[in-house]
Amino acid sequence: MTRTSDLSELQAMARTVRRDIIEMIGAAKSGHPGGSLSAVEILVTLYFDVMKHDPANPAWPQRDRFILSKGHAAPVLYSVMAESGYTPKDQLNTLRRIGSIYQGHPDRRFIPALEASTGSLGVGLSLGLGMAEAAKLDKSPSRTYVVLGDGEIQEGQIWEAAMYAGFHKVDNIVAILDNNRIQLDGWVKDIMAIEPLAEKWAAFGWHVIEVDGHDIVALQAAFAEAEATKGKPSILIAHTVKGKGVSFMENNPKYHGVAPTKEEVELALKEIG
Amino acid sequence: MAAKYELKLGAATREAFGKALVELGKTDENVVVCDADLSKSTFTHLFGKEFPSRFFSCGIAEANMVSIGAGLASSGKIAFVASFSAFVLNKGFEQLRVNVAYSGIPLKVVGTHSGISIGEDGPSQMSVEDISLACSLAGFTVISPVDEVAMFSLVKQAAYHPGAVFIRAGRVKVPVIYGPDQKFEIGKGIQLTEGTDLTLISTGLMVAECLKAAAALEAEGISARVIDLHTIKPIDRDIIAKAAAETGCILVAEEHLVDSGLGVRVAQVVAETNPCVMEFHGINNTYAESGLPEEVLEKYKMTAADVAVSARKALARKKG
Missing domain, CATH: 3.40.50.920 (Rossmann fold)
Known part of the structure; x- marks a missing residue:
């Protein structure tokens, strides 16, 4: 699909991406559906509207960079990259199989158009800062977008990166926190509470934008606000629902890392429409 | 045969590293350097003074520094990160593994104050396992120059080496073994x-x-x-x-x-x-x-x- 700002087209793409995710993980019989589904509107808005990139020329130096720091949500990234034209759509269902380009977590060796191999949590924001600093040195308009998990920010390196970005005024990076409130072992608030989020990031020198992470229009406005914010890095605290779009997966910690059965796949696809 | 070496005391290899960086910086504006609050000890401050816009001070946060260096390198910069060997390898190991080795990013990593010869500061700052750690990173090239001549030459080669490189440097002044024309x-x-x-x-x-x-x-x-x-x-x-x-x-x-x-x-x-x-x-x-x-x-x-x-x-x- 070519890039668009049209809401109904983006919403239709979000449904397609949700279907891709369910089919992929269903076929693989393992994977992380919950955190893939919660990030759908964030990635659809970035890949099909906000980001400047060219699937025909993935090495274009002035492209915007995207890092899925919460690498276990690989299926949502694979879907938007395939739907964008970077990688073959007809191989999505080879996810996690030996030799597949769609590895369990994003792997640049198999998909060179990926900006980063991720999967070990906590490192993506720092990596993005390096790319953002390189763009500044080159006087390139390239912007860097990094999607973080909410559980992920329990990692200490996130706060090293947060401190660096605020202090060095890295205003060409945008972090998007997929605040779906559930991590592997249960609810974030019960494992290691991370609130108050807005205050924490603001204290580290970030421009904080709270947004409904499933509202595409709100996301478009938030990304525009981030781009207009100079002298500070921006973070979107995207309030999301884990498993969004599939009733039995929504807000259910079980589906952090468990694949749907064949029957559940059919049920989920029917619900998504 | 061994008697032909005079072994006159020369500079510390860390100092030769710092000087090589400045040389590189003069000839190639693509060279960038990151340090973690030890620039006066690693001698990256020489580069920082000469080329402030290409010097990234990361504070005492080695993990962040390694990943930032990887990001710079993946955007086409010839990026060096430096700290004490004990810190950049031990605190940055996960980042070296995931963001550099596994990701195939040609970052140049320099660990100074290696071994036990740093002396007074003691074991928390010493690095007796850095060869082991660096060699365990798949695809890495690991270099341990013997004197200022070797360090100066090998840092400049490492900059243009296609893969990731770890360079082991020492704190103390060491004897000069090689003549200026050694290849x-x-x-x-x-x-x-x-x-x-x-x-x-x-x-x-x-x-x-x-x-x-x-x-x-x-x-x-x-x-x-x-x-x-x-x-x-x-x-x-x-x-x-x-x-x-x-x-x-x-x-x-x-x-x-x-x-x-x-x-x-x-x-x-x-x-x-x-x-x-x-x-x-x-x-x-x-x-x-x-x-x-x-x-x-x-x-x-x-x-x-x-x-x-x-x-x-x-x-x-x-x-x-």
Whole structure:
């Protein structure tokens, strides 16, 4: 699909991406559906509207960079990259199989158009800062977008990166926190509470934008606000629902890392429409 | 043969590293440097002073520094990150593994204050496992220059090496072994002396001790070959196999834990090519302590006299 700002087209793409995710993980019989589904509107808005990139020329130096720091949500990234034209759509269902380009977590060796191999949590924001600093040195308009998990920010390196970005005024990076409130072992608030989020990031020198992470229009406005914010890095605290779009997966910690059965796949696809 | 080396004291390899960075910075505006609040100790401050816009001060946050360096390198910069070896490898190891080695990013990583010769600061700042850690990163090239000449040349080569590189540097001033015209090639060891009875293989500051030991052995009628393996990975298989075949006896000496450093890597090559008697001289399953560098080196048996003792032991085994 070519890039668009049209809401109904983006919403239709979000449904397609949700279907891709369910089919992929269903076929693989393992994977992380919950955190893939919660990030759908964030990635659809970035890949099909906000980001400047060219699937025909993935090495274009002035492209915007995207890092899925919460690498276990690989299926949502694979879907938007395939739907964008970077990688073959007809191989999505080879996810996690030996030799597949769609590895369990994003792997640049198999998909060179990926900006980063991720999967070990906590490192993506720092990596993005390096790319953002390189763009500044080159006087390139390239912007860097990094999607973080909410559980992920329990990692200490996130706060090293947060401190660096605020202090060095890295205003060409945008972090998007997929605040779906559930991590592997249960609810974030019960494992290691991370609130108050807005205050924490603001204290580290970030421009904080709270947004409904499933509202595409709100996301478009938030990304525009981030781009207009100079002298500070921006973070979107995207309030999301884990498993969004599939009733039995929504807000259910079980589906952090468990694949749907064949029957559940059919049920989920029917619900998504 | 070994007597031809005067071994006059030169600069510390960390200082040569800092000077090489400035040279690189002058000729290539693509070169960038990150440091973690140790720039005056790693000598990256020389680059920072000359090229402030290309110098990234990361504060005391080595993990963040390594990942930022990886991001800069993945955007086409020739990026160096530097800190004490103990900190950049231990605190940055996860980032070196995921963002650099696994991701195939050609970051240049420099660890200064390696080994136990940093002296007074003690074991928390010493690095006796850095060769092991760096070599365990798939695809990395690992370099341990012996003196200021080797460091200056190898840093400049590392900058344009296509893959990730770790360079091991020391704190203390070390003897100059090489003349200004010496050629270095990444992956190729240098035979410093001829020798037929046994071979002393070493890297970093222990090479000078091996040369001194060889001179002492020579006085006893023992002909010792000395080899500087400035590149530890990929290791120079040819020079090792030849030494094993021609001398039939190898002693490896290193300022590193003896069971995970240069010696075991040399032993692998010897086992796969021309098995011969081998002995290993290094730090034995312990951490050192504070003291003047020369006191620490002496107490932990990192002197020429200690190397000579191990050499005689190896020779005795060879003679059976």
